[in-house]
Amino acid sequence: DAMVIQNPRYQVTQFGKPVTLSCSQTLNHNVMYWYQQKSSQAPKLLFHYYDKDFNNEADTPDNFQSRRPNTSFCFLDIRSPGLGDAAMYLCATSRTGVDATEKLFFGSGTQLSVL
Amino acid sequence: AQTVTQSQPEMSVQEAETVTLSCTYDTSESDYYLFWYKQPPSRQMILVIRQEAYKQQNATENRFSVNFQKAAKSFSLKISDSQLGDAAMYFCAFSRSNDYKLSFGAGTTVTVRA
Numbered sequence: 493d494a495m496v497i498q499n500p501r502y503q504v505t506q507f508g509k510p511v512t513l514s515c516s517q518t519l520n521h522n523v524m525y526w527y528q529q530k531s532s533q534a535p536k537l538l539f540h541y542y543d544k545d546f547n548n549e550a551d552t553p554d555n556f557q558s559r560r561p562n563t564s565f566c567f568l569d570i571r572s573p574g575l576g577d578a579a580m581y582l583c584a585t586s587r588t589g590v591d592a593t594e595k596l597f598f599g600s601g602t603q604l605s606v607l
Numbered sequence: 608a609q610t611v612t613q614s615q616p617e618m619s620v621q622e623a624e625t626v627t628l629s630c631t632y633d634t635s636e637s638d639y640y641l642f643w644y645k646q647p648p649s650r651q652m653i654l655v656i657r658q659e660a661y662k663q664q665n666a667t668e669n670r671f672s673v674n675f676q677k678a679a680k681s682f683s684l685k686i687s688d689s690q691l692g693d694a695a696m697y698f699c700a701f702s703r704s705n706d707y708k709l710s711f712g713a714g715t716t717v718t719v720r721a
Contacts (some may be wrong), residue, residue, distance in 0.1 A: 525708055534611075534698060534711035535652070542707065546650065580650060584645065595642075598652035 495519050498583050498599035505573050506607050513568040513602045515583030524566040525596070526558060527582040535582055541566060570604075578606045609634045609701050613712035615689075620689045621720050627674075628684045628715045638704040641675065641682045641708030646714070647695040655697070658682065658702075686717070694719045 499517045505511040522543050527535035539548045555577070557569040570577055575585045583599040598607065609632045620626035632641070643655040658666045665673050670690075674683045681721050686693055699712040 520622075525707075532714070532716075533714050535709075536711075537708050539708055547707075582650075582652065584652070593653045595657065596652075600649060600651045603650075 496583055496585055496597050496599035498581075498602050500602060501545055501600065501606070502603045504605045504607060505570075507575065508572045511570050511573055511604065513570075513581050513583075513604070515562050515566045515568070515599055517585045518564070519587075519597060520563060520595070521585035521587050523586045523588065524553075524560060524569050525584040525586075526566070527584065529580040529601070531579075538568070556587055556607065573604070573606045575606050579602055580604075608635070609636075609639075609683050609710045610698050611701050611710050611712035613699050613715050616713070617716045617718070619718045619720060620686070620692060622689055624689055625685060625687045626689055626717065628686075628697055628717070630682045630684070630712055631637050632680050632682065632699070633702075634680070634701065637713075640702045640704065641673075641698040642702070642709065643671070643673070643682075643684045644698045644700060644711075645693075645695045646698060647692075651700045652698070656684065659694050672687075691719050692719060693717060 525540040526538045529535040538552045560566045580601045580603050582601045584596040586596050612631045639660045642657045645653045645655050656668045656671050661666045670687045672685045696714045696716050700709040
């Protein structure tokens with residue numbers, strides 16, 4: 493029944509070692525988002541895809557990249573993780589925009605630890 | 608830029624009682640949407656309730672209701688008949704009408720005492 497699936501649930505990487513987080517959806521939504529949520533803080537949008545169009549937030553570090561090979565999958569690549577990148581990474585989808593008739597569907601998140 | 612402020616880091620409520628979470632926001636937009644999301648310990652964000660700014664009537668979803676004061680830019684959430692399963696972090700969020708992005712507040716942790 494899971495509609496937005498994030499794997500793995502927990503990811504441990506080493507300082508500077510590239511890591512990829514994955515997100516898949518069964519909703520056929522055309523918009524996919526990646527949020528970063530540090531402990532006890534609000535989720536912060538990193539970027540989103542509207543179909544194949546990539547939209548980066550102005551303050552998202554260059555260290556973060558994303559790929560969306562098809563409608564169902566979206567990946568978050570962290571090229572050289574630092575200790576400050578340890579966080580929960582949330583994937584979300586929506587059909588068009590966040591308006592009165594639409595809403596975001598969130599995955600359960602991937603908790604990233606950097607050693 | 609829009610900012611969303613939740614001034615209560617933590618709230619505690621007795622089971623079956625009512626608790627109100629506050630949220631204020633700052634925007635120059637006239638058309639926008641407001642949301643309350645619940646994030647339980649499982650960490651999955653769940654939409655609780657949403658409000659369209661052009662609607663004067665306050666949204667209600669079962670035990671959850673909002674008090675939307677557009678002029679004051681205030682959007683509080685009332686949880687009635689609190690249950691143990693309501694324990695979670697609650698985020699207030701804002702979206703412009705033609706935008707895909709949510710701006711979240713810092714969150715309020717709600718604990719429910721049995």
